[in-house]
Amino acid sequence: MNTNLPLRAIADELSVAPQLMPEAMVELARLGFKSVINNRPDFEHGPDQPTSAAVEAAAVAAGLQYRHLPVDGGWQSPEQIAEFARLLAELPGPMLAFCRSGARSTRLYQQAIER
Secondary structure, three states, X not given: OOOOOXXXXXXOOEEEEOOOOOOHHHHHHXXXXXXXXXXXXXXXXXXXXXXXXXXXXXXXXXXXXXXXXXXXXXXXXXXXXXXXXXXXXXXXXXXXXXXXXXXXXXXXXXXXXXX
């Protein structure tokens, strides 16, 4: 994968990344991604963070499927883990999940495949 985006593959059909800006959605589509899952609550770290609506608009314009599953950085509920598992089964791959650092998206994936 030739890109400047900070992507890390954690499974055959899933990569994770830290916060991505709306402009990154075009690059994700160019790289072959089909779906994006945003695991950050809006304004988690202040007003400089792009909103889910802004990222979604850019993702859809780039031809990507988009889902917003905001979860807390320190704890994910059984319902959120189940929803992430459902998204993994439902969305076309390859997928990219992002949060502040990529760690909570990675934890969600690990918990989803263990259920």
